[in-house]
Amino acid sequence: MYLFKRRNDLRHHLEQAKLKGQTIGFVPTMGALHDGHLSLVAAAKEKCDIVVCSIFVNPTQFNDPKDFEKYPITIEQDIVKLTDAGTDVLFLPSVAEMYPEGLASGKHYDFGNLEKVLEGEFRAGHFQGVGRVVHKLLDIVMPHQLFMGQKDFQQCLIIKELIHLLALPVQLVVCPTRREADGLAMSSRNVRLNAAHRQQATDIFKVLTAIRDQFGKVPNSTLSKEAMTQLKKDGFEPEYVEIITLRNGQVTREDAPSADKTVAVVLAAWLGGVRLIDNMILQGQL
Structure with a gap:
């Protein structure tokens, strides 16, 4: 090299x-x-x-x-x-x-x-x-x-x-995002998590998966609010959980997005003084 x-x-x-x-x-x-x-x-x-x-x-x-x-x-x-x-x-x-x-x-x-x-x-x-x-x-x-x-x-x-x-x-x-065996998205910041917070951080993937499973059955705004509540309950300090639709390269928030648009859930949350971000595509592709 x-x-x-x-x-x-x-x-x-x-x-x-x-x-x-x-x-x-x-x-x-x-x-x-x-x-x-x-x-x-x-x-x-x-x-x-x-x-x-x-x-x-x-x-x-x-x-x-x-x-x-x-x-x-x-x-x-x-x-x-x-x-x-x-x-x-x-x-x-x-x-x-x-x-x-x-x-x-x-x-x-x-x-x-x-x-x-x-x-x-x-x-x-x-x-x-x-x-x-x-x-x-x-x-x-x-x-x-x-x-x-x-x-x-x-x-x-x-x-x-x-x-x-x-x-x-x-x-x-x-x-595609590479994940650990327990679902946590690989990140350079993960090394700053202590053992307890590292285990707890997997709750982020669980929240994303729950949204994916309910997507299309429940209004997007409701899913976002419930996810924020769950993260707080799990000991995180969430900044946002948003289900977004991509339109002409820009981000919009829609409860009932068009079927031909890319939709994703994105989030950011603090845990043990470390800021973690993750996402999951729910429809379409990036």
Whole structure:
């Protein structure tokens, strides 16, 4: 596996590959890798000739400085995992390399209501930071395909909109959420849960499954309210549980959505000082 820390060196390496007619698959991450990330690498290996993975904890997408400080850093273990997974290239830039212009300035992206609801409501500025760093990374790597996980549902919608807004020549491939045997969605933040909270966290999957089983039989708003109540009863501090319908790339809340639209339940909840997010598609596909 090749490791690059400077954008120009990476660009030159990938340009040589493209001259040979090789296709590039890209998996952007913030490190603290788990099997969910590695499943994206595996998907990229199936579809592309060269797999590029990046590890960069992006400061501009953290609305809470304490959350940024607590984000787990496991570079040495990550390199071993990526090597064993057959990753071809790792991009490991510094903040100065990614933001030579500084963190304060930057392009504004018009994501519409997509960045103001759900995660956007509770994490002001988060998706502008996500859009900014992904735009930079795509400009550097210039991949044919971009691989992301469904667990970050709204982020996938944001990146899909980013690609549309900028007419970027890349295909977004959204891969299914990888889960532990007990249903908990794999996440880098899970390592911050103590043993009791780790076991308790599986209640999130139970809530999602209950909504899936009742979807179409009970009004969506009722299902959301009941799920919020259940999470509170189980000891969580839920921020939202919403059943959403996707219309033209934007999010709407409808009790009786059209049969031809994608519908999903998305949620965010705190447990033991750790913020957990998850989702489940109820109808259609992302």
